[in-house]
Amino acid sequence: MRVRRTVDALQLMLEAAQLVSSEEAEKKSPKTDSSVNLSNGKEEGGRKRLQNGRKLDKREPKMTEEELAENAIFFLLAGYETISTMLSYTTYLLAKHPDVQQRLYEEIVQHLSNEEVVTYDKINELEYLDMVVKESLRMYPPIVTPLSREVKEDCEFEGLRFPAGSSVFIPIAHVHYNEKLWPNPKAFDPERFHSSKKKDIHVASFLPFGLGPRNCIGFRFALMEGKIAIARLLQRYCIQMCDLTEEEIKMKAANIALTPESGHIYLRCVHR
Numbered sequence: 272m273r274v275r276r277t278v279d280a281l282q283l284m285l286e287a288a289q290l291v292s293s294e295e296a297e298k299k300s301p302k303t304d305s306s307v308n309l310s311n312g313k314e315e316g317g318r319k320r321l322q323n324g325r326k327l328d329k330r331e332p333k334m335t336e337e338e339l340a341e342n343a344i345f346f347l348l349a350g351y352e353t354i355s356t357m358l359s360y361t362t363y364l365l366a367k368h369p370d371v372q373q374r375l376y377e378e379i380v381q382h383l384s385n386e387e388v389v390t391y392d393k394i395n396e397l398e399y400l401d402m403v404v405k406e407s408l409r410m411y412p413p414i415v416t417p418l419s420r421e422v423k424e425d426c427e428f429e430g431l432r433f434p435a436g437s438s439v440f441i442p443i444a445h446v447h448y449n450e451k452l453w454p455n456p457k458a459f460d461p462e463r464f465h466s467s468k469k470k471d472i473h474v475a476s477f478l479p480f481g482l483g484p485r486n487c488i489g490f491r492f493a494l495m496e497g498k499i500a501i502a503r504l505l506q507r508y509c510i511q512m513c514d515l516t517e518e519e520i521k522m523k524a525a526n527i528a529l530t531p532e533s534g535h536i537y538l539r540c541v542h543r
């Protein structure tokens with residue numbers, strides 16, 4: 272029976288790591304290949320083959336096992352901390368704005384039953400949910416370290432000179448609170464993201480997942496996961512402020528993820 276293999280990010284990293292391992296092993300002992308066999312590559316005509324049948328190419332980018340481990344950990348952090356941060360602030364905003372929560376609850380009840388398996392297409396039918404999540408990501412972008420890019424060639428923009436090799440930092444939250452881009456930026460207003468207004472939103476004014484070829488690779492997954500979690504939560508619970516909830520959350524100054532100074536956001540969940 273033919274086993275169908277999925278080529279995912281981990282598999283690609285394993286193969287990249289194998290390139291290094293096999294080459295290093297070849298250098299030590301060209302005839303007896305004792306390389307670390309990370310991806311079960313097979314010997315064929317003196318050359319190794321990767322699982323997807325591609326031949327090893329020594330010119331391809333390489334990755335050490337240490338880099339592989341670092342990247343695997345980065346994936347975990349990038350995927351967990353960010354989404355939980357997004358959920359914390361979205362639920363906080365829903366507790367603070369019961370009218371928005373009620374409208375969202377009605378949309379969820381209209382489109383989803385408790386038992387139904389939620390698919391990617393299904394969750395994307397919920398337009399108000401999309402608006403609420405995006406407005407939450409505008410007000411509370413989970414990643415607050417500035418996006419960074421290296422200038423490839425000398426250029427000038429609006430009178431500013433950018434020499435090649437210099438670094439440019441784009442502060443996400445500052446862009447999200449720029450009054451020229453987002454009038455009344457401190458107000459929570461999901462209507463900003465209504466489909467009729469999409470054409471008014473400049474592509475570089477909403478940056479929770481970065482922008483361009485190096486933007487967040489997990490953004491579709493993150494939005495889907497976050498939206499499903501909110502839909503499931505609201506189906507069962509009403510989220511409310513409690514005595515411990517801060518009216519305005521004070522943020523820690525320097526952090527990668529947007530973190531409350533107190534370390535917590537307290538809310539009350541009441542069973543429906």
Ligand code: HEM
Nearest residue numbers: 349350353354413414479480481482485486487488489493
């Ligand atoms: C709400 C959730 C998330 C937020 C807000 C977020 C935010 C970001 C941001 C701002 C960047 C930098 C993009 C740039 O420089 O243009 C980034 C990069 C990245 N994110 Fe996410 N992320 C989220 C979820 C995820 C998930 C779920 C994964 C993986 C499963 C992930 C994996 C990555 C990776 C690998 C990069 C580096 C991409 C590269 O350098 O080419 N992220 N993310």
